[in-house]
Amino acid sequence: MLDFTEEQKLAQSTIRAWCAQHLEPHVLKLESGEMSVYPVMRELAGTFGIPDMARAAFAKMRERREAAKEERPGTGFKGLGDASLMAILTMELTRCCPGFALAFGATLGLFGGAVMARGTPEQKEKWALPVFTLEKIGAWALTEPGAGSDAFGSMKTVARKDGDGYRISGAKTFITNAPFADCFVVYAKMAGAEASDVRAFIVERTAKGVATSAPFKKMGMHASPTGEVFLDDVRVPADQLLGGEGAKNARDAAKSSLNQERFGMTPMCVGIVDRCLVEAVKYAKTREQWGRPIASFQLVQEKIARIYTARSIMYTLLFRQLEADKTGTPLTAAEASASKLYCARTATECAMEAVQLMGGAGYMTGSVVEMLARDAKLFQIGGGTDEIQILRIAREVLESP
Amino acid sequence: MKILVPLKRVSDPDNANKIKVGAGKVETTGLEWKPNPFDEYAVETALRLTENGTNAKARLGEVTVVTFGPKETETTLRAALATGADKAIRVDTTDDAIDGDLLARALKALVEREKPDLVLLGKQQVDGDANQVAQLLAEYLGWPQATFAGQITSEADKALLVSREVDGGSIKLRVTLPAVVSVDLRIVNAVGVTSMHTPPTHKYSDGVRFAALMAIMAAKKKSLTEVKLTDLSPDTALKIKYTGFDLPPARKAGVKIKTVAELVQKLKTEAKVL
Ligand SMILES: Cc1cc2nc3c(=O)[nH]c(=O)nc-3n(C[C@H](O)[C@H](O)[C@H](O)COP(=O)(O)OP(=O)(O)OC[C@H]3O[C@@H](n4cnc5c(N)ncnc54)[C@H](O)[C@@H]3O)c2cc1C
Numbered sequence: 121m122l123d124f125t126e127e128q129k130l131a132q133s134t135i136r137a138w139c140a141q142h143l144e145p146h147v148l149k150l151e152s153g154e155m156s157v158y159p160v161m162r163e164l165a166g167t168f169g170i171p172d173m174a175r176a177a178f179a180k181m182r183e184r185r186e187a188a189k190e191e192r193p194g195t196g197f198k199g200l201g202d203a204s205l206m207a208i209l210t211m212e213l214t215r216c217c218p219g220f221a222l223a224f225g226a227t228l229g230l231f232g233g234a235v236m237a238r239g240t241p242e243q244k245e246k247w248a249l250p251v252f253t254l255e256k257i258g259a260w261a262l263t264e265p266g267a268g269s270d271a272f273g274s275m276k277t278v279a280r281k282d283g284d285g286y287r288i289s290g291a292k293t294f295i296t297n298a299p300f301a302d303c304f305v306v307y308a309k310m311a312g313a314e315a316s317d318v319r320a321f322i323v324e325r326t327a328k329g330v331a332t333s334a335p336f337k338k339m340g341m342h343a344s345p346t347g348e349v350f351l352d353d354v355r356v357p358a359d360q361l362l363g364g365e366g367a368k369n370a371r372d373a374a375k376s377s378l379n380q381e382r383f384g385m386t387p388m389c390v391g392i393v394d395r396c397l398v399e400a401v402k403y404a405k406t407r408e409q410w411g412r413p414i415a416s417f418q419l420v421q422e423k424i425a426r427i428y429t430a431r432s433i434m435y436t437l438l439f440r441q442l443e444a445d446k447t448g449t450p451l452t453a454a455e456a457s458a459s460k461l462y463c464a465r466t467a468t469e470c471a472m473e474a475v476q477l478m479g480g481a482g483y484m485t486g487s488v489v490e491m492l493a494r495d496a497k498l499f500q501i502g503g504g505t506d507e508i509q510i511l512r513i514a515r516e517v518l519e520s521p
Numbered sequence: 522m523k524i525l526v527p528l529k530r531v532s533d534p535d536n537a538n539k540i541k542v543g544a545g546k547v548e549t550t551g552l553e554w555k556p557n558p559f560d561e562y563a564v565e566t567a568l569r570l571t572e573n574g575t576n577a578k579a580r581l582g583e584v585t586v587v588t589f590g591p592k593e594t595e596t597t598l599r600a601a602l603a604t605g606a607d608k609a610i611r612v613d614t615t616d617d618a619i620d621g622d623l624l625a626r627a628l629k630a631l632v633e634r635e636k637p638d639l640v641l642l643g644k645q646q647v648d649g650d651a652n653q654v655a656q657l658l659a660e661y662l663g664w665p666q667a668t669f670a671g672q673i674t675s676e677a678d679k680a681l682l683v684s685r686e687v688d689g690g691s692i693k694l695r696v697t698l699p700a701v702v703s704v705d706l707r708i709v710n711a712v713g714v715t716s717m718h719t720p721p722t723h724k725y726s727d728g729v730r731f732a733a734l735m736a737i738m739a740a741k742k743k744s745l746t747e748v749k750l751t752d753l754s755p756d757t758a759l760k761i762k763y764t765g766f767d768l769p770p771a772r773k774a775g776v777k778i779k780t781v782a783e784l785v786q787k788l789k790t791e792a793k794v795l
Contacts, residue, residue: 130600131737138731169733176735205734 174252214391218495219343226296231258259301261292298347320362329354340494389463396474454516464499525637559643574719603732625657655703671707675716
């Protein structure tokens with residue numbers, strides 16, 4: 121696989137046309153909070169038949185489950201069933217509004233993905249399916265006020281056994297979709313057990329003791345609601361322990377979700393850089409100074425060439441990642457981190473370069489690149505900061521014989 | 522109902538600034554292609570006529586899309602198949618080798634082969650803008666025609682009541698099938714198409730539909746056949762000769778007017794309309 125197939129390209133142009141008609145006109149309102157992202161998400165899903173796809177995939181899963189009488193965890197529907205299609209969708213949504221893509225990715229990819237990866241068949245049916253059909257919105261809550269990069273070591277949220285269920289107390293922060301989500305995957309330490317013994321729970325907003333903050337104001341990703349989740353002695357039935365009673369330590373599960381998130385960030389970064397290139401080229405060709413288009417100045421050309429080069433490399437990384445997924449040979453931690461590190465840094469640089477190329481016009485709200493530049497910065501922080509990626513790369517490289 | 526819809530790709534009208542004229546011809550390299558919007562409206566119309574809008578997946582008729590072009594124009598056909606068309610035909614040729622008249626003659630032969638009840642076309646291509654194929658085809662077939670349809674009501678799939686906007690109102694024509702109809706933009710309004718298959722309470726959304734992702738992936742399984750132009754029309758002589766192309770002159774920059782008095786003054790002295 122070195123390119124998308126004809127069908128995938130058709131899907132891409134169809135999604136792009138939808139975005140131009142149904143997302144682009146709302147971006148400023150989504151960014152200001154005047155309009156909620158979720159109805160637009162549902163419209164998107166309905167238009168492209170995502171609920172039908174999910175139901176069909178679940179029906180097949182059920183058949184297979186009945187035939188085999190058991191189900192390996194991690195099998196079944198993943199997002200759109202096809203990683204390339206999911207990447208294309210993510211890329212196209214990001215080209216138009218990264219915040220929208222982030223909120224969409226958090227419910228389907230992070231919440232839905234976590235339940236599909238570790239959930240029991242019953243949990244997949246009850247919690248993941250309604251999220252894939254967009255009837256419910258999910259959030260994935262690992263980070264805490266005191267636990268960011270050291271998410272597990274510093275984790276304060278605790279779960280105590282309570283009869284046949286659990287009671288959870290703690291707080292989560294910087295959680296995408298938290299202010300509006302119907303359900304949460306919450307990571308907590310088991311009280312009394314070893315300090316590093318972490319479990320994941322499915323928590324419903326309606327459970328007593330759950331509260332969320334209003335959306336935070338932030339530098340970028342304005343369309344994506346980010347907030348806190350407070351858990352005050354929340355009673356969680358046993359069947360909401362992700363993976364069931366036999367669930368192992370959820371650290372690996374959380375790490376695989378983080379890998380998933382890193383994967384999702386590559387197409388988002390490609391989307392940002394691709395849009396920056398389009399906007400920069402368009403502007404450079406039409407803006408005239410000193411009596412000619414600024415595209416004729418070599419310092420402007422350098423910026424365009426730089427953004428183009430970044431896009432070429434990012435596409436290669438994206439295809440490498442999709443190929444690895446397809447053949448079932450996962451990237452090593454170092455390679456996944458290297459890819460995320462490069463994409464995040466480069467997307468931020470490119471978007472800033474695009475602003476620079478467009479001068480005052482690029483600095484104005486509504487110029488697209490102004491939004492992209494603020495939004496790109498998130499990729500250097502979320503899903504593990506640049507520094508954490510560097511540590512992971514160095515560890516693997518230095519430890520290998 | 523069986524409907525045949527001719528469909529053509531055109532250079533993206535939103536990127537008209539990329540068009541260059543060289544050696545008396547429009548240069549096509551580097552252009553981005555899009556289905557002709559009016560043809561997309563024709564496909565949408567055909568789909569609405571052959572389905573129950575409340576359950577669009579069950580097809581109640583057959584829509585065949587046909588394009589005239591080289592191999593790469595199959596993308597345009599696949600896109601139509603993805604939105605719901607049932608089968609596709611590509612007549613192998615190039616834009617240079619056809620004109621509106623040859624197209625109409627070839628379509629006539631295709632109609633005789635495919636035996637549709639209705640040929641639905643876009644009112645014109647946004648590249649050549651000739652607006653003649655529907656009319657010529659109806660004449661060659663000896664079928665009734667209605668052009669620039671803004672609204673179509675199927676009368677039990679035996680006849681169509683076709684409404685066309687004119688200054689100050691609309692003209693309504695009843696055509697008995699088989700017929701040739703060309704469509705205008707308004708046809709894809711929510712109430713553009715009515716038929717007995719879709720309950721009147723069903724609301725379409727304005728515009729053409731987007732293909733579902735699964736349908737896009739499944740479109741390659743639908744039938745797409747290739748036909749030689751000479752199989753349809755042994756006589757491939759052209760009646761229209763393009764003698765030259767010119768780009769429209771670049772627009773001069775406008776002026777900002779500060780007062781109404783100044784506007785009136787300019788309308789008098791410069792525009793000379795007062
Ligand atoms: C918009 C947004 C959405 C988010 N969505 C979610 C979500 O849905 N779910 C979720 O669980 N989390 C989410 N997060 C949280 C995100 O994952 C964390 O912000 C991230 O992991 C970093 O943690 P921190 O912010 O606490 O920074 P800290 O860990 O406090 O880091 C501060 C600085 O110290 C550096 N640093 C830390 N440790 C080291 C070290 N060992 N060596 C060198 N430098 C170090 C960091 O790189 C950083 O520069 C979101 C964040 C944002 C901004």
